[in-house]
Amino acid sequence: MTDFIEDIEEALKVLDAGGVILYPTDTIWGLGCDATNKEAVEKLMQLKGKPLHKGLIVLLASERDVLQYTATPDLEVFDYLTSTSKPTTVIYEYGLGVADEVLNEDGSIAIRLVKEDFCRHLVKRLKKPLVSTSANFHGQPSPKSFNSIAPDIKSGVGYVVKYRQNEEFSLSASAIVKWKNGKCLIIRE
DSSP states (O other), rough: OOTHHHHHHHHHHHHTOOOOOEOOOOEEEEEEEETTOOOHHHHHHHTTTTTTOOOOOOESSSSHHHHHHHHOTTTHHHHHHHHHHEEEEEEESBBSSGGGGGGGTTTTTTEOOOOOOOHHHHHHHSSSOOOEEEEHHHHSSSSSSSGOOOOHHHTTSSSSSSSTOOOOOOSSSEEEEETTTTTTEEEOO
């Protein structure tokens, strides 16, 4: 954990001030901000060139956190998540407590519980959902390494995390499932 303490402290300063960070997620390099801060979310979407109201994935650290940001979660989803090895984002029907731009057009919210140490510590210390969207311009391929991130993305954020910059990411984007009426619909494997 000592490898990233300074990164977490610096990232939290930017996140608490409504800024955007560039950070390694449990899957790929991502752009992040406080998902409850409308201005921060709009700043991130503008940097990425992503249209507003397209919805964003948020990272949380625990099942209890999911209960705080969803209106009526089916608790069976947590059993499903323990049976998967790949990072999996779940779309819950009714999101709440986040900026409107984070929600999908139908009011649903996409949440991933993170297990990777850096992200987990960052989210726990932030005490709010953290936006997680790939560190690329909208419509472009997701970066496989820090070095493949566009210079304008790197210079457009308030803090660039140093941790894991020298690693090639062999992981891909998370799996995405929609959980509705006790059933799992796979959207992206």
